[in-house]
Amino acid sequence: MVQSLNTLVETASQTGGPYVHIGCIPTFAGLGAVYPEDLGLRAIEDGAKGEIITITGEVIDGTGWAFRDALLESWQADASGKFAGQAGADPKVNGFARFAADKETGLWTLRTVKPGKVKTRDGRLQAPHISLWIAARGINIGLHTRIYFEDENNADDPLLGRIEQRNRVPTLLAKKTSAGEYRFDIHLQGANETVFLDI
Amino acid sequence: MSDLGPLVPRRRDMHPVPFDPDYKTSVTRSPRWPLLSMESTPSEETGPRFGHSLIGPLDNNLILNWSKDGTPAIGERILMHGRVMDEFGRPVPNTLIEIWQANAGGRYRHVKDTYFASLDPNFGGCGRTLTDEQGRYQFLTIRPGAYPWPNRANDWRPMHIHISVFGHSFGQRLITQMYFEGDPLIDRCPIAATIKERSQLDRLVAPLDMAMSRPLDFLAYKFDIVLRGRRQTMFENKLEGM
Numbered sequence: 001m002v003q004s005l006n007t008l009v010e011t012a013s014q015t016g017g018p019y020v021h022i023g024c025i026p027t028f029a030g031l032g033a034v035y036p037e038d039l040g041l042r043a044i045e046d047g048a049k050g051e052i053i054t055i056t057g058e059v060i061d062g063t064g065w066a067f068r069d070a071l072l073e074s075w076q077a078d079a080s081g082k083f084a085g086q087a088g089a090d091p092k093v094n095g096f097a098r099f100a101a102d103k104e105t106g107l108w109t110l111r112t113v114k115p116g117k118v119k120t121r122d123g124r125l126q127a128p129h130i131s132l133w134i135a136a137r138g139i140n141i142g143l144h145t146r147i148y149f150e151d152e153n154n155a156d157d158p159l160l161g162r163i164e165q166r167n168r169v170p171t172l173l174a175k176k177t178s179a180g181e182y183r184f185d186i187h188l189q190g191a192n193e194t195v196f197l198d199i
Numbered sequence: 200m201s202d203l204g205p206l207v208p209r210r211r212d213m214h215p216v217p218f219d220p221d222y223k224t225s226v227t228r229s230p231r232w233p234l235l236s237m238e239s240t241p242s243e244e245t246g247p248r249f250g251h252s253l254i255g256p257l258d259n260n261l262i263l264n265w266s267k268d269g270t271p272a273i274g275e276r277i278l279m280h281g282r283v284m285d286e287f288g289r290p291v292p293n294t295l296i297e298i299w300q301a302n303a304g305g306r307y308r309h310v311k312d313t314y315f316a317s318l319d320p321n322f323g324g325c326g327r328t329l330t331d332e333q334g335r336y337q338f339l340t341i342r343p344g345a346y347p348w349p350n351r352a353n354d355w356r357p358m359h360i361h362i363s364v365f366g367h368s369f370g371q372r373l374i375t376q377m378y379f380e381g382d383p384l385i386d387r388c389p390i391a392a393t394i395k396e397r398s399q400l401d402r403l404v405a406p407l408d409m410a411m412s413r414p415l416d417f418l419a420y421k422f423d424i425v426l427r428g429r430r431q432t433m434f435e436n437k438l439e440g441m
Contacts, residue, residue, distance in 0.1 A: 008286050008425045012399040013214050014376040015225075015390060016361065019307045023299025023361055026325045030310055034265060034323050035255065039295075040247075062227035075246060075369040083245040096247035120240045121205060131242050133372050138224030140215035140393045142372055146242075159237055188228050198209060198234035199243050199370060 013141035040098030043112035050079025062189030066106030081116030127157035204430035215393035243370030261340035265323030272322035274303025274341030286428035290334030305344030357384035
């Protein structure tokens with residue numbers, strides 16, 4: 001016998017199911033004004049400092065179908081690399097957003113500010129990125145990934161540097177489609193499967 | 200507490216398998232390639248905080264929060280309560296919990312739910328609250344009904360309430376489901392069965408809690424939630440050689 005560790009085990013995840021929108025974005029789900037507005041409607045408020053960008057994309061299943069019921073959340077730093085709540089953070093940057101695939105087209109849109117660089121715990125600079133979390137029916141535990149930007153210097157990013165198959169790195173790079181506009185598709189399976197994170 | 204260390208790595212064997220042929224939708228929505236594992240960074244250790252100003256007075260009362268004239272929702276009145284803590288047993292205060300559920304007949308208020316059970320005009324099916332300083336939370340709601348769903352030829356969901364918890368770190372983000380003690384459908388449910396570690400499924404089953412029930416009003420069910428913890432040692436944040 002040994003001493004007891006007295007630690008607990010994390011509660012098991014379960015899928016958000018087909019009606020995750022009822023709980024997380026009820027106005028979008030058609031419940032009407034149960035709350036004044038859905039949580040996470042805006043990643044930024046008017047007056048946020050930095051380059052305002054719009055990212056659009058699809059969440060695509062293993063058959064190639066851009067499914068309609070995905071719920072996404074994003075979390076990011078402001079343009080100077082500070083997170084909401086930290087000293088000196090831009091008060092106009094909420095950092096958190098919640099958005100869904102369009103019921104007709106499967107397209108989602110995130111309007112935000114391009115984040116600054118954030119250090120790792122050991123002081124290395126990470127390239128600008130937005131953390132993403134995806135929940136949906138059929139996803140038994142939420143999927144974490146990151147959006148990086150193809151027009152930034154990503155060469156020294158610690159996370160991207162750990163991807164052995166270099167051909168998979170572009171799955172984490174948003175493609176610039178025009179000034180201030182990016183495209184970022186998320187592939188759950190297939191040759192272009194997005195790199196998902198255990199972090 | 201400002202020098203909390205990295206998030207404890209997630210024990211994936213304590214979670215459902217992403218790919219499970221008995222839960223058909225998971226087949227095309229589960230990544231096939233290994234996840235990229237890395238120590239957490241501030242991007243995962245920080246997270247959104249929500250203030251008490253967000254929460255309306257009826258937000259945690261699903262019996263009344265969708266009622267137009269104060270008529271309570273139909274069904275067995277229950278109190279759902281518990282504590283949110285981390286893997287070290289520390290309470291997680293002031294964190295947002297959101298829940299959603301079917302009505303007492305087993306139907307969701309959603310355009311895509313066309314089950315025979317009637318909608319209850321006084322029940323919407325969503326609520327939210329913040330935990331208190333000890334990590335405690337409460338919801339007043341009705342016990343949701345079981346319902347059939349298109350998967351295998353005759354699959355039924357056990358009675359359940361969906362729960363979303365934020366914690367204080369984006370890497371703690373968790374969605375799960377609470378089941379009810381004694382429901383024979385739990386052991387027949389392919390979604391519950393995506394959890395292969397039986398003790399972990401058992402922890403999603405809320406016991407009837409007569410001590411917290413209110414005579415002549417509601418029964419109570421207790422549901423504690425454990426989120427990922429963060430290491431905390433005197434050696435944290437120090438680089439080698441420093």
